[in-house]
Amino acid sequence: MSPYQVCVAFLLRDGADGPEVLLGKKKTGLGSGNIVGLGGKIEAGETAVDAIVREIHEESGLVVAPDDVSERGLVRFAFPYRENWSQDSTVFVVTRWTGEPEESDELTPAWYPVDRLPLDGMWDDARYWLPGVLAGERIFADFVFGEDCTTVSGHEIHDAALL
Ligand SMILES: CNc1ncnc2c1ncn2[C@@H]1O[C@H](COP(=O)(O)OP(=O)(O)OP(=O)(O)O)[C@@H](O)[C@H]1O
Secondary structure, three states: OOOEEEEEEEEEEEEOOEEEEEEEEEOOOOOOOOEEOEEEEOOOOOOHHHHHHHHHHHHHOOEOOHHHEEEEEEEEEEOOOOHHHOEEEEEEEEOOOEOOOOOOOOEEEEEEEHHHOOHHHOOOOHHHHHHHHHOOOOEEEEEEEOOOOOOEEEEEEOOHHHO
């Protein structure tokens, strides 16, 4: 079975004590209870940019223009013990939007200082790549989750120039 295609976005703003990122506690579905970036499945006929603009709006109420999303690479998640969870995620960073984040059925959004990410509450892969992306890097990486479907059992960071 081929992995399904998803997208994730990290909205960044200047806080009083440095940069902050919008994350949300996921209320439903895969990874419920985890703190995640905004995002979800890319639907048939959509580009990754279409999907991330739609998901940001659905999950937070914020309106983002397609030209204001910056694509930052691809992270692939393999779940050998639960194949239907395997997914490829296109990563975006966004610094311009309209509105204020609001709670949705899917997510409770909150701002976090970039230098104090809630990594212990996030998917286990985030510690390996999210700080770099929020610091401006691109990412191309593979993560394999172990039998518990929670812990990263192996990972490879590739040269993002290969994307
Ligand atoms: C395994 N380690 C992981 N590490 C970091 N982020 C992860 C992730 N696993 C899923 N994500 C993110 O979660 C969203 C899709 O989740 P998924 O449950 O498939 O979609 P969601 O419930 O939103 O679906 P809808 O499209 O709204 O139906 C998408 O942003 C994706 O990047």
